[in-house]
Amino acid sequence: MEMDFDTIAAISTFPGEAGIGIVRLSGNEAIDIVSKIFKPYKPKDLKKVKTHTLHYGNIIDPETKEVYDEVLVSIMKKPNTYTREDVVEINCHGGIVVTSKILELVLKHGARIAEPGEFTKRAFLNGRIDLSQAEAVIDIIRAKTMLANKYAQKQLSGYIGSRIMDIKDKIMGLLVHILALIDFPEEDVDELEREQMLNTAKEIIGDIDRLLLSSESGRIIREGLKTAIIGKPNVGKSSLLNALLKENRAIVTDIPGTTRDIIEEYVNVKGIPIKLIDTAGIRDTDELVEKIGVSKSKEVLMEADLILFVLDASKELSREDYEIFDILTDKDTIFVLNKIDLPKKIDEEELKNLTKGGIIIEVSTVEKIGLEELENTIYNLVFKGDISLKEDAVVINSRHKEALINAKKYMESCLNAIERGYSEDFISIDLNAALDQLGKITGETATEDLINKIFERFCVGK
Structure with missing residues (x-):
């Protein structure tokens, strides 16, 4: 379910000479605001047009009647949009003057300037994407090679989030079992049951290790080999x-x-x-x-x-x-x-x-x-064991790596507690802590400060 935010606007294309420029709006008032400044070639009510349609006309200052530019306006109605809000994109001619003037007009009629990454932040807060997918957006923007783009696209598709959810489901299964033992203390844990718990904990640690395996190669793919x-x-x-x-x-x-x-x-x-x-x-x-x-x-x-x-x-x-x-x-x-x-x-x-x-x-x-031999040697040094080129490989960033390392520590502590026959209360504390760490990757347990810090890295308009 989407949250109720004000309407934001920004120039979403590179500020310079170009064939086209795009001024993007998102929010409940997006269509109303653009309706005030857009005169379509054929008269129409933008609020009643079909979603995901293009409309030709002019951007005009309602007060001075000055024509700012000949444009195409894209109308995209919630919930099937990037932000899960009404989104309007004004496709005008490129150039600093034209886009800036149109943005000024949009702000004058009710929108506010978007913060860096705020469009993607809204997509996250409205539940369209998880936090790892949001981070993939900036990885795509900053990708320096097709390989870097490939793995960023894979992350954007939700692949990392689904892997994390699989691990969390296993931890939840183990936690439910532990909580049942706390609720019914008269039930003794037999040797077979303890062995199953140990095997599950080991399996979870193994899953985390497989994700961590590609962390260094992932850093190189994103940032480059220094x-x-x-x-x-x-x-x-x-x-x-x-x-x-x-x-x-x-x-x-x-x-x-x-x-x-x-x-x-x-x-x-x-x-x-x-x-x-x-x-x-x-x-x-x-x-x-x-x-x-x-x-x-x-x-x-x-x-x-x-x-x-x-x-x-x-x-x-x-x-x-x-x-x-x-x-x-x-x-x-x-x-x-x-x-x-x-x-x-x-x-x-x-x-x-x-x-x-x-x-x-x-x-x-x-x-x-x-020179070709030198390039091949560099390549082989980077991918010792061909880790990151497997189809099921995941390129994780440093934030994900830290959360996975912490989750693994808690799972190892849980494993040790099961082996030593400690109280189920101790075991449940470690399991909950591991879940909390994994939730930081997808965003469920991420703090507001962390979320803000992530989106500060984005450019305005994305």
């Missing part, structure tokens, strides 16, 4: 960035220290958004600006998910190369042996010892050799 390209000056870091991007984004010269600051760009590697970070060459320097760049490079090294350590195959290893080996962490590192189109001078046996059996990929950014 990949730092490091190495001493003039080994070809910027050339590698340009080669992977297939465009000249970074300045490339033979002068050491050309890159003074951090350059960040996304590249699509088989559906995975890779956030490439080209760093300043790491070396000792007295030049102030370059020194700051080197310091930033070391910071990026600590924060990266993956490191591409670029070495010059046409030269012997230098003191600067050794110093970089010394500051490497235990993060996934691919050693990129660049300039293999030139006579090779690097000591390969020494390199193997330094990399401790790590992955070495030979490339030439000039001749475009080895």
Whole structure:
């Protein structure tokens, strides 16, 4: 059942030059407000027209009779709308002036400006979607690859919510059984019954673990794999960035220290958004600006998910190369042996010892050799075990992950209590706490502050 809200309005298209712009309204007064400013080509009462229909005419200021624009008005009547309220969309010509003037007119006649994400928030509050589906909307908007879009669409369809509900149903079944034992304390729990309770608790923990399994891959699919390209000056870091991007984004010269600051760009590697970070060459320097760049490079090294350590195959290893080996962490590192189109001078046996059996990929950014192998290697590192590419995989976000981890802790506590023969009251407390955590994912037990925080991330008009 939908809740009673005031009528909101916003520009739902990008504010700039475009073929069309859309001013969207939602609420009980949406049709009335637009009726005051819309003059259809053929006279009609918008409140009586069929739902989900388009109407041609002009937006006119009722006071000045000024024609603002020639438009198409979409009428969508509740409950079969995005928000489960009456929704009207004014499809006008694109551009900041036209859309802004129409929005001003709409606000003047009774609507108020929508808050970020308020249309989707109303869809959630009116029960059309759960909280995980609402979060999928922003994931779709921000998707950097088709793979990211695919899993966001899957979440929008309610797949995560249905998986959570299945787990909650199992917990509820176990809780009902426990409560019955509390209500009838004279009934002793036999060994077979306790074994069934233990098996159910273990099954629930297993279900939660399967959801958690894709959490790290999910973060990468949504946000991108933070990949730092490091190495001493003039080994070809910027050339590698340009080669992977297939465009000249970074300045490339033979002068050491050309890159003074951090350059960040996304590249699509088989559906995975890779956030490439080209760093300043790491070396000792007295030049102030370059020194700051080197310091930033070391910071990026600590924060990266993956490191591409670029070495010059046409030269012997230098003191600067050794110093970089010394500051490497235990993060996934691919050693990129660049300039293999030139006579090779690097000591390969020494390199193997330094990399401790790590992955070495030979490339030439000039001749475009080895780049496909490098991309395949990055892909395989991301999806160890092919976790997130299975059809039943779920890409969960950090908020879902935290709730699942907490739910698992309560279920493990419940399991321990059953094994030790603790009172049913103790067991029921853990089960209720687990239900509360899972409810935060779908929204049933989410606090108002949490809900507001989630929708603050949205753009105005969505």
